[in-house]
Amino acid sequence: MIEIKSMVQPYKVEEVRNLTNAAYILRFRKNEIRFKPGQHLVVGLENTKGAREYSIYSGVEEPYLEILVREVEEGDVSKKLHNLFKDDRLKINGPYGFFMYNAKPLETKKFLFIATGTGIAPFHSFVRTYPEANYKVIHGIRKCDEAYERSHYKEGSYVACTSKDEKGDFHGRLTDYLKQTDLDKDLNIYLCGNSEMIVESMRILEQKGFDKSQMFTEVYF
């Protein structure tokens, strides 16, 4: 009898790395997936119902794929993914999306990346891929332990705005930081995370004289 082997490689978990009690990085096999920073995958457990979108956190040249996930209270998939172990199998679809497709590091003078929580994932992928790009990251988080892997960003280019402790670079909401800060006018601005922050930030940026055509958004929820 001829044995027919499947040509489809399984997406096996390589590591689950905890960053806080609720946030973790899930690393898994890359197989044939090629992507651009800013794209996302649809991730779930093999042979299990339910899958969700997650931005790719790793750089394009890295030999694995990573996503950064925060467990959502009452959430389904974000909890299940946290309980996986090495060699467990995932169901992966994608990559999808065009969020940073037009972000050209050699042609753009300076990027401003604005994120809440795990919304920093596409920007992490971008700076891992283009470490020489000229950028500033403004990260809205509750406490300083959510400044996920801040050492991966260039010295002086990452600002943690903490609303629930005073250990960040700025104590207060990200939108308060934006209001108080002078910004160059020739920025390309990318915003990612919760919709409330994105709408409020765009309003502040417009008041500061930025045009909507300079802003690009990815809404998580």
Ligand SMILES: Cc1cc2nc3c(=O)[nH]c(=O)nc-3n(C[C@H](O)[C@H](O)[C@H](O)COP(=O)(O)OP(=O)(O)OC[C@H]3O[C@@H](n4cnc5c(N)ncnc54)[C@H](O)[C@@H]3O)c2cc1C
């Ligand atoms: C393009 C895209 C990219 C995304 N990338 C990421 C990523 O990189 N990392 C990441 O952690 N998430 C990301 N998300 C969110 C993710 O897809 C899920 O929505 C999230 O993990 C919750 O799924 P769940 O099954 O655990 O909760 P569900 O069972 O779907 O939801 C449970 C409840 O929580 C609410 N909820 C959903 N998401 C959140 C949230 N983030 N905070 C608070 N309440 C929420 C829902 O409205 C619902 O009431 C992304 C979403 C999109 C659209």
